[in-house]
Each structure stands twice: as C-alpha cells, then as structure tokens.
Amino acid sequence: MDVGFSMSNSAPGEEPPFELAKKVIQKFVQRQVFAETKDEMALVLFGTDSTKNPLEQDGQYQNITVHRNLMIPDFELLEEIANQIHPESQQADWLDALVVCMDLLKKQTEGKKYDRLVIVLLTDLCTQASPDELDIIIDNLKTAGITLQFFLPFPAGDDEEGGGDGDRGGSGHPGAGKGLSREQEQGLDMVKHVMLSLDEEDGLDEIYSFRNALEQLCMFKRIERRPTAWPCQLTIGSSLSIRIVGYKAVMDERLKKTWITVDAQTNKRDDVKRETVYCLDDDNETEVQKEDIIQGFRYGSDIVPFSKVDQDQMKYKHDGKCFAVLGFTKQSNIHRHQFIGNQVIKVFAPKDDEHAGVALSALIRALDELNMVAIVRYAYDRRCNPQVGAAFPCIKQHYECLMYIQLPFMEDLSHFTFPSLENKKFVPTEAQLSAVDSLIDSMMLVEKDESGEQKDMLKVHHIPNPAFQRHFQCLHHRAVNPGTPLPPMEPWLKAALERPEVISERCQAPLEEVKRKFPLTAVEKKKQLKTSAQIFGKDTGEPDAKKAKGDEEEEDYNLADIAEGSVTSVRTRVIVFIFFCLVVVTPVSFPVCQQLTHRIEQLLSNKNTHYYMKSITCIQAFREQSVKLGKADLYNSYLQSLKRSIPNRGLEVFWDLLVQDAVTLISKDEVEGSTVSKNEANQFLITDEKKEEVAAPTTEDTGDVDDLLDMM
C-alpha cells in the first residue's frame, strides 16, 4: 500500500485515496479473518518516512517498509492497520515496492505449499516510476507465477470503467472526471503494459477502483467448504457396477464455531466449570454416582434397560458404503415436498476413468430421455444408517451428473387431512380472483427484457445467509470497538431481504385492490399472559374507545427494546422520547420530576395493564436518567412513596409487574450519593405485609390521560 504524501491529497469533500485504500485493506483482512481461510498475507508499505526491507542497500529501495511478514491475518493485523498506519510524507517508486513484494513472496513461501501467489498494489500512481527494468520485472513475475492486482483511486479505462464493472462505473468516482497528472498518466500506461504483458486478454480486468472494490467487499465472505470426494460404486443388480464419486453440492450450512461460556468477570473459559449430577426422583433427590447409571429405552409405558454394548451388538448392521439401485420410477412419482434430509449430492464418474464416465453418461441420458429417476439405497459408510433416495439425471452444458436427494421412510410421513377449500364460504368470486391476478402480474420477479431474454430480479441463492453476515458484523464490531453497543444491521443486508424496489412500487395499487376486495378481520382471542412485556404487547381486550379505532398495532417486544428506542409502538416511543428530552436537556430537577411523577400517577389511576406498562416505562426511564446523572434521591423517594401507596390504591397488580421487571431503588453501588444499600434495594421489591398508612396522592384529574400524554 502506498502511504506516500500524495495519497492524502483529495478534492474538498472527498475522501483522500489513503483512507479509501486503507478501508479496502481493512475490509479484505476482515473477510479473511472471519472466513478463517488458511491464506497467508504480508503487508508492505511504501512512501514511508523510514526504510525497512531486506533489499535496502546503497540508497536503493528507500522509503519502503515491510510492515508484516507473510502469515495468516488476525486481529492484531487489523488493529495495526487501524492504529499504526498513517499517511506519511515521502514518496517511493511503486515498481521498487513491487520488487520488494516479489522478493518477500519468494523468500517466505519457500518450503510451503500454495495455490496462488498474488501481489495487490494500492496506489495513486503519483510518483514517477523508472521503467528501466520493467521487462525484467515482468519476466520475473511470469516465471514466479505471480498474479498482479491494482487498486487505483480512479478507473483504469477511458471508455471501459475499469475492472469489469463497466456498467456501474462513472458514478461518483472521485478524480474520474478530472484529468490525471502526467505522472499518473504515465504510471497508468505502465500498469496497463504490465497487466497486458501478464495476461493479454483479461489483464485489465485486474485493475480496480477503490470505490468499486469497497462495494464488493462490503459483505463477509460466504462460507466455503472444500468439497470432499466420496468414491463408491453405483450398482444395478449383482454384476453391473459403475465407479462414481459423490460430492455435496447443496447443504444447509451452519457456522463452524459455537459459543463458549466464559466467566463474566475474567472472560476466561477455564474459570467456568459445568458439572452434571444425577439423582433419583424421590423427595430427598438422592444423588447417584455416575458409575451406577445404565442406559435404557422407552417401549411405550415400559422402560427397558439396554446397555450400550448390547445395543451395539443387536443394532441394525449393514455392509457399509453403497449406492445401489433398487429400481427405476417415473419422475412424477416423486414429490418435491417429500424431499428429506438437508443436502443434495452430485454424483460423477471419477475424473481419470472415462469408461465409468461413458457408463454413467448412458444411465444419466437414459433416465433423462425416459423422464425417470433411480431409487437407490445410499449409505455413506458403515457407521451411518442407510437411506433411500432418488437419483435424478442432470445434464448441463459442461457436464452430466446424477443428483441424489433423500426420500422419506414410512415412519417419517404424517398424513394429515384438511377440510377442502372448495367450501362455499371460501370460494373467491371472479372479481376477487382478478384482483389476485393483477397482484401476481405486478409482482412477477421474472420478466423478459428488451432482448426477449428472461431476467430474474431476485436470485435468492446469490444472497449470502443474513444470519452469518450479521453474526460476523457484530463479532467484528465487538472486537474492534469493545465496550460499545452492537451496531444496527447493515443497510445493504436489510435491503437484500426486501422486495426489489421496482416490485414494491408496482404492486401498491394492486395491493390496495386486494385489500378492498378481501376483508380480513383479526379474531380477538384471550391470550395466556406471561410477562408484563407481553401483556403490554398483546393488550387487545382494552376497553378504551380510542384504542378500538385500531390506531396502531403493538407488537411483541421486551422492555429492553424500549430502552434502545427500537419500540414499534408510536405512542410509547413518544412518551419515552419526550421524557428523555426533558431530563436530558434540563438535568433531573424538581419541576421536571414533579411533572413526570404527576403523569405517572395519572396513568396509574386508569387501572389497566396498558397504562400500567406505560407507567413502568416512565419509571424505568426516570431511573435510568437518574442513574446517568448520578442523582438518586428524587427517584428513590418517589418510588418509596409509590410503594407505600400501593395497598391503599389497590395497585397490587401494577406492583407485581414492577417486581417482575425488577425496577427497584437506586443503590449506593450505582450512584454514590444514594442512601440505599444494594441489599436494601433488593429487599425493596419484596412487599411487606403490614400496610403503612400514607395518604394517597390526589388523583382528582379525570381528563383524558392520552391527551395529557400528548401534551407532555
């Protein structure tokens, strides 16, 4: 990477090339770290103030620093990039830097096995490079089998916008519109010369602009697994066999790593020990030693002791690995929704066995022409139970194969019958059907473009699993910015999961029509209430006339969400927000608190869980802000008085909710000035039996509580 002084030059309002180049490297390293590839990486900086490289001698190869030798990238490298790499004030010849990199690759790959050697150059080409030894360098690159990639602040071509992104380029490339300096022009010519000498046809495809690179690097690498070959023989009867090799082609992929449990204080795994003990199901819970435990199985109401040894001896055994044809059947007899398992295996002939290739090809083509499939017995190996499955013929332009998918056993199926939908009550009218028709028309994801070719707007199998992307995003954030809350989801990821914009615009009117033509009314049901948050969320039996207007749909969420401001209920958000504004702008002061506690009282006078929950939200916010501002007295005294008034006002239900959410006094541990100890705070929520006589606050205000809230 070029860190020379010109790299920090930029037009006003534009990010300097240095920052962009650094981001490209960061993104690249991040992807490598989380993909856990075994690729090794070195970092060479040029244009540095100092010089540190093995070739420096007699004033040659100056201002070039080998920052890190070839090894697997890790967070250390990421942190170094973030903290130690700054723009410097020298300039260096990028061809010299290239030579240092070649030397490094040569020396540090000695004795290692590798697939590919790549040098990636990030520079603005502002320094004059001496072309004297260009041809020798090119020859050396060729002999060493090194691939080059250039990342520049501007697109490489005049008409073609650099690295294969022709259609996207031109949009906001800084410096693209402006003329390049003479050095840059010359440099670019040299880059092109080098690239075309290395690869006459596609050489220029390996020149990228920073912008395009960043766009493409924004997602984490998809999980890549090296396919493992499964050699076997396809057999038909006892005397016809064909040598085959199977590979998993589609597989419900999961993350390789699982969470380990660590001690919250030390963050050490070894500090946590998990122990399982066994006990009898009696009153004393008599403990039983592990040695005295045997294994059994249930057979209906009986429990049959059945030791592991016996089990292994008696269990179903088979001859191991196999791919044996049971027979052939029409493809139409196989129902797609009855596919089972979580993978698809592609079956080829071994690549060095053309006779097997021909034999397998005959089978594949025969099945294809007859529209049939083979039903096979498949066993991965001796340890795995055999399956039954279908081998479909698959003929592609470049290859042929069988695709094996598991089918169900009788035990796996459940036959449910459902009432027919051809019921008078549900049969849609012609008008309704045509509304659905126009909805389908407006939401077609596959369309013919001008050239008459079908275009699929949303290929979901090109979208990376959002769960993995989010997982890595959060891990990365925590690693790089410890102590800060997790970031929101990346906008591009959110967008990738939504309807394509064209569709969502186009379907508006048809959707409205469907809405008009099909009346849908949610049936109110008594729900089992569990936590206060859910009472809040699912509060449907509310007698409030305003609520009945169906002003907003409140969703299921927990109180933690409220604190994060991610609450979907507009009204609640408003309350909390206003309160935050009040207390944040003016530090918790008496008038504000009075105003707030007054509102809480009003909410409480409306004995209804809906309002109880709002009160709790307010109290929580009150507490949070008080802690933040280090003032406990006002809050504590309010809560104490509230507690005293509970029995008189019949607010026990409310109190229970408060207890569930563990909203207690602010203790000394949290705010120094508090007079309440942690223990007292914990004890506080336990209601004592004796009722204290305290005058209930006046609640004569009978106005519309919601209006009051709105005024707040």
Place this chain on the structure above:
Amino acid sequence: MAEWNAYYRNEDDEEEQEEGEQSGGMVTGRDSLVFLVDASKEMFIKEEDGKPSNFDMTMQVVRSVYTSKITSSYRDLVALVFYGTEQSKNPRNSFKHVYVYHDLDEPGAKRVQEVDELRGSKGAQLAAKTMGSGETSLGDALWCCANLYSDIKLRLSHKRLMIFTCRDDPHEGDSVKDRQGRTKASDLRDTGVIINLMHLMKPGGFDVSLYFRDIITPPEDESDLGLQLEPCAKLEDLQNRVRAKEKKKRVLNRLNLCLGEGINVAVGVYSTAVPARKPPPIKLYRETNEPVRSKTRVFHTQTGSLLLPSELKKAQVYGKKQIVMETDEVDSIKKFEDPGMFLIGFKPMEKLKLHHHVRPAVFLYPEEDDVKGSSCLFSALLKRCSERNMFALCRFTARRNYSPRFVALVPQEEESDEGKGQITPAGFNVIYLPFADDIRTLDAPQLPCASQEQVDKMKQIVTKLRFKYRSDAFENPAIQQHFRNLEALALDMVAPEDIEDLIMPKVDQIDTRLGPLVQEFKDLVYPANYNPETKPAAKRKTGGAEKKPKVELPEDELRAHVQNSTLGKLTVPVLKDACKKFGVRTTGTKKQELIDALIAQYFTKFML
C-alpha cells in the same frame, strides 16, 4: 410437542427449544384414543377366499396403532373396548355386554402381546372363549367409554373414539336402544370426544344413514359429510383410514402471511415429512432400573461458588482474538424480525430448481379462526398460482430469534381418490431455498458422453426395472431393528423378530429380470480388461502397510502455529497428541474443537 422437537432438532439452540414448547398457545395435554370394536358373530365371519375376518383385520389395525404409538408418541393413551360380547368386564361392572380389554393407558409391550393373542383363528377362539358374542347395546358401550375418559386424571388434549363394526343396524330395530345410543353419543360428543366410524364390509352394503349418521361427529368440512365413504374391504385401506384419523394434526406454529401493509392472512404451518429418529436413551439407576434426573450446575473453578446466568458471558475466537458478548446480545444478533411470512413476489414454476433443497418442506393451510377472511384470500392465491403455474417467493421467519430464510410457496391442489378419502389436501408446500453459502462450488470432471447406442441399451435396463414408487413403501430398517430389539427385551423373547430390510436391492430378482442385458451393456461401454470393482491403483501405498511414524510436536512449534493461526494445517491425530501433551482437557473430537481448546490453553498459559 414431539413434532416440534423433531422438526427443529437441526436448529442449534436448546434454550429456544424449551421456549418453543411454551409459546404458540399449543395444546399440552395427552392425546387419547378408544377403539370400540363390535364383537358380534358377524365380525368373525371368514371370507371364502382366505381373506381375514373383519375382526381379525381390526385387531391387526389396533396392533399397528399400538406399536406406532409406542414408537412415535408413547405418552398417548389408548383403550380397547368390545361391545356385543357375552361376558362383561368394565371398571364397576355396571354395563352388561361391554368388555374393556384395555382401559385408557399408555400402550406397552404387554398390551401389544395381548392384542396379538386375538389375531388369526386362534385369536377368534380366544375371543369366543373369554368374551363370546351376545346382545348389543351401543348406548351402554358408549357410556362405558365415557367413564373411561372421566376416570383419567390427566389432562387430555384430544379425545377420539373409533367404532369398528360391520353392522349398520346394531340394535335391529330396537328403538329404545337406538335412542339410548344416540343420547350417549351426543353426551360424549359434548365432552369433546370425536367419534369416527370405521365401517367394514357387510354383504349387501353398509348403510351409514341407517343409524350411524346420528352417532358420529360430523366432519369438520360441512360440504362433505363423509357418508359416501365406501366401507373398508382391504386391510390397507382400513389402516390408512385409521392412520389418517388417529394422529391429530399438530400445527407447528401459526403466523401471518403478509402480502403487504395491513394484508395479513393467518396461516398454520404443518410438518408432513420429518425424519423419524431413534428416541434418546434414558439414564437409569443400576440397582432399581428407575430413571434418574440430571441436574447441571455451573460453578467457578477457583472459588467453587455457583455461577448465575448473569455471571456468565459468551465468547468466540477469531483471528486469535477472543470476542466476548453478553448472553442476551447473542440472542439479539439472531433476531431479525418477528415470526411471519412476507410475500416478495412470484416466479414461474420452472425457476424452482430441483437441487435447491436444504431442508424438508412444511405445509401451509389457512387459519380462519385467527383472521377471518384468510381462507378466501388464501384459496384465491392458491387457485391462481396453481392455474398460472407459479410459486410465491416469501421471506420466512419461523420463530422468535430465528434468522429469515427464503421459501417458495408451491401450490398443491386437493386430490381425492374416488370418494374414498383425501390423498393430498389443498394448500401451499413451503420449500426452503438455499442461500449463497449453502451452494458449493464443484469442479465437474470432463468426461466423454455415451453414444445413442449405449444410451438405448441402458434404457432397456431401466425399463426392465420400472416400478411405481410410493413414499410410504420403505420402512427405516435401523429404527425398526431398534424397536424389535426393545420389544424382544421387554417381552422376554429369545431373539428379536427378524426385520425385512426393504431398502435392500433385490439382487436376484434384478439379475433375472435383466438377463443378458447387463453383459450387453458392459460390452458396449467397458473394454475387455476393465473391472469397475477393483479400486484404481492406489497412489500413496508404497511398500508395506507401515504406519507413518508419529509426528511429535515440540512446544515452540505449537506456539508458532498458534501465533500464526496455522493450527488448522495440522492433522487431527497430531492435534490430539498436542492436547494430551500440554494437558489440555478436551471433550471434542472435531478438529475445530481441538484447535479451539489449544488456543484457549495458549491464552491462559502464555499470555495471561
């Protein structure tokens, strides 16, 4: 909730599993099923052509339900009651001519044996001896069954009663008994018992409308009273019919299919094909064979004090760095949106690729009870998609804290077989689609293709071995063997019954059918000296089968590997040795687990 667990066993989180058991407002009690079987003389009449009698057939069905309950849902309660017997046997002996063979209880090995005793001609003799055939009073029989239900102290979620008979006029015109039967049936129905009729062959035809129409529970679907059903003549039909009714369809969850702002169709998600597994073993105390409970405690290694969940955090190691998160953060990462299905658009069916398969499909059916109008819109969508040969692409979040998946809603029209019953219900099959991560890049070998002559020869072979595949034709031999073993142990049998491995190719039959075709095909594709059975010349085996000398890993090398994150390059045996050598305790055997353990050790030992 067996189905829930079976279905979501793939999912990684145990905690969520527990949660799932509570949520969704699903029924939690036990299912119960009473077989009320006619024991009149007519039931024992044997057909001339050696076909089993109605009674024999019924007993076979009862047995198969017993064993299937044992294997799939042992907690369900099953009873077997005979009516029209000479002898009487019931809890308070208050009913004449009603013989409770098994009262409502979990089925076990002994009960299977007892039903077995009633099968065949010996069984008929035994039945005649112990019970005999006598007067019939369906009213008494139903009353007795009602008592069976009310004697159960457990909570019952689903109550079903199946009447097996071949007499359409059981009381032969006795109007008092007829009325009594009707009253008792209606009482029973009022308590939530669903009464089905499994009517069997009767010379001259079984007329349901004569009497039983007033006894049975009307079908959920009013347009079809289910009365035109033919009586069951074949065991297979009866078995299918019983199987269809015997299991209550359990909804995995109910959620909204959202077409757009404010257009929510309530749907239920059902699983129709879930891999059955061997049930997990139970830990027993050696002395008494009673089950033990396990308790797991988490404590601090140094202080020995118990650790509360709030005193624990979660961590993963990437790029040599341990990244720590709060437990609730781990959950929040997984959360994208609330459970539901969101319509993205439509695609023609040919865009649904056969090989885009990552999980078993589920089935979607409207829930009119949750959102009124759902069925109509659902039905309109289904109809149009089906007629236009389209599928709907949706984003699907199955449960809380599950990340979304894309699914294809493939329309399925209702199919019935000549008035005998539903083969496939109307609804959408939900096909899970792969993400980019799920698709692997393969290097397909470049090989020559077969000539038309070769293909044609293979076509002859294929045609010779055609059969009609049926999805329920194959039993899982591993599971069958497991249960036979248990059965043998439970019933003190000398050896378990043999199982037939149905997925074993019938090699002899295949060979006879193909005859000379195999050789002809081989002559066409294989050269004379080619033998596909032999393995290709082994490349690496040189000299004797001597094992490689054990590779010892010195400590500094290990350290270097940890520092450079190159542990992955070592083999599992070397890693295992290293673990042993450096005193790293490991529970895992997978490479990643070994590596994680070594890295953790490294952090504690060298760095901290």
